[in-house]
Amino acid sequence: MAEEVKLFGAWGSPYSRRIELALKLKGLQFEYIEENLYNKSPALLKYNPVHKKVPVLVHNGKPVAESLVILEYIDETWKHNPFLPTDPYEKAKARFWARFIDEKFWPAAKKAMASRGREREEAIEEAQQHLKTLESELKEKKIFGRESLGFVDIAAHLLFWLVVAQEAFGVEILTEEKFPAVHELYQRLADEAVFKECMPPKEQLIAYLKVRLGAWTASK
Amino acid sequence: MAEEVKLFGAWGSPYSRRIELALKLKGLQFEYIEENLYNKSPALLKYNPVHKKVPVLVHNGKPVAESLVILEYIDETWKHNPFLPTDPYEKAKARFWARFIDEKFWPAAKKAMASRGREREEAIEEAQQHLKTLESELKEKKIFGRESLGFVDIAAHLLFWLVVAQEAFGVEILTEEKFPAVHELYQRLADEAVFKECMPPKEQLIAYLKVRLGAWTASK
Known part of the structure; x- marks a missing residue:
């Protein structure tokens, strides 16, 4: 068909x-x-x-x-190159972590970018708390960050946006020293040829993020 | 095993x-x-x-x-009595609506209960907007509210909590007149023997909700 x-x-x-x-x-x-x-x-x-x-x-x-x-x-x-494992328990874990990234980590990271002063400090702390959770998951249980990119890795592409946004806003959340396993996952994603094809050029993205997040801050 | x-x-x-x-x-x-x-x-x-x-x-x-x-x-x-359809597209729709109920409808409904004045009015309006969306989905497309209870119906059990909370707080969001199809779904759920077994007694729940939501309001 x-x-x-x-x-x-x-x-x-x-x-x-x-x-x-x-x-x-x-x-x-x-x-x-x-x-x-x-x-x-x-x-x-x-x-x-x-x-x-x-x-x-x-x-x-x-x-x-x-x-x-x-x-x-x-x-x-399209069942080839599956993103999700077939075992229901492993599948549940993948869904759990993808939701965690979208619902916990990312809102805190976005807030850290768009806020100032004390509010920003608190958001950075929250985002880092979530990275710590991911760090220990990556180090101990390895449900993602394996050989081929899976469901959670695809969700974790947000780490790329975080690293670019950090540079745009002069905020430090993810560093190699503090979160070596998460940083390694980010680096592995960023180095993938298919990943590079999909993500916008970094400089263009930095300019864009400043406009978008600036507008977000102003509208609050 | x-x-x-x-x-x-x-x-x-x-x-x-x-x-x-x-x-x-x-x-x-x-x-x-x-x-x-x-x-x-x-x-x-x-x-x-x-x-x-x-x-x-x-x-x-x-x-x-x-x-x-x-x-x-x-x-x-446990694959008997399946909640989700097998077709990937129907499955995606079920997931979409369950998330809609949890992420859009329920936060607005909770806010309507826990707030006062203008904030409450706005939350009621938002919750009703979401009920309107559900109403049209129920009437036209019938991806849930069918014969046997499925994934979205199980998610939609929150309608029961809404109806109890409405009574506890004197707020009117879901009425049979305004949302006949949603109300019919609520009624069908509430009439199911297995549903009655799981839900707490209404009076006890009203007392409990007053304490919980009161605490929530106070902490804001």
């Missing part, structure tokens, strides 16, 4: 890049549609009327939204 | 009750351990060191945390 795979994304959206990474890891052909987040297309609003956000994957005309939901959909639809 | 299934929960925790409901729908035998949320047991802290929260399912000594992750684990481990 001829497959039609479209990805509605935005170049500066980490979650869009996450799905692009997943599609490329599966070796899938897809059409990429860049959205203007300040003027969203009627197609995006039609395909994701609930959240009105990128990324949206449209497979043979049927839309899937929410990046972790999309990742599972991709993995269940 | 002899299965050992334990559930660490708290009677007033909706997410604990959600897992109890799921285990009973599967007809599984399990040991239930009631936690005191003001003085958590060393076992709970050992099994869920990251979030330190109920519910935690412990299957043959191995812990699983986070209620939607637990639900999928249960469904993949």
Whole structure:
């Protein structure tokens, strides 16, 4: 069957890049549609009327939204190079850590970038607490950071955005000294050819992040 | 193989009750351990060191945390009476709506209970906006609210807590007039024998909610 795979994304959206990474890891052909987040297309609003956000994957005309939901959909639809383990318990652990990254680590990291003074100090401390949790998980249990990139590694691509944002905002959260295992995972991701293909150029991203997070701070 | 299934929960925790409901729908035998949320047991802290929260399912000594992750684990481990459809696209939709209920609807509903004045009005409006989304989904697409209880229905058990909380706090969010399809789903859930077994007595719950949400308001 001829497959039609479209990805509605935005170049500066980490979650869009996450799905692009997943599609490329599966070796899938897809059409990429860049959205203007300040003027969203009627197609995006039609395909994701609930959240009105990128990324949206449209497979043979049927839309899937929410990046972790999309990742599972991709993995269940195209079964080669699996992201998730087959064992239900290992699968549950992968889901647990991917959610942890999205729901605990990333909000704290974003807050650290967008805030100032005491609020920033507290957010940095919280984000580092979460990195400490990831560090011990990576060192002891190894449910991710293995040979081939899996579900949690794809979720952990946010580490790349963190490292770029650190540079943009002069904030220090992830360092090799403090979190060697997490830093090693970041480095391994950043060195992957397919990863480099998906992520925006660093300098362009730094400029973009300053605008986006600046706007976020101003709107608070 | 002899299965050992334990559930660490708290009677007033909706997410604990959600897992109890799921285990009973599967007809599984399990040991239930009631936690005191003001003085958590060393076992709970050992099994869920990251979030330190109920519910935690412990299957043959191995812990699983986070209620939607637990639900999928249960469904993949004991395959009879499946909660999730097998088709990847239908599965993605179920995951999407369960997340919507947990991440959009429920936070707004909780805020409406715990706030006052203008803040409450805004939260009520937001929660009703989300109910409107669910209402149209229920009426048109029917991905949940079918014959046997599935993944989204189990997530939607939060409607029961909403209806009780409405009574406790004198707030009106879900009414039969405004949201007939959502109300019908609530009523169907509430009428299920297995649902009644899992949910706490209404009067007891009203008293409990007043204390919990009162404490939440005071701490803000």
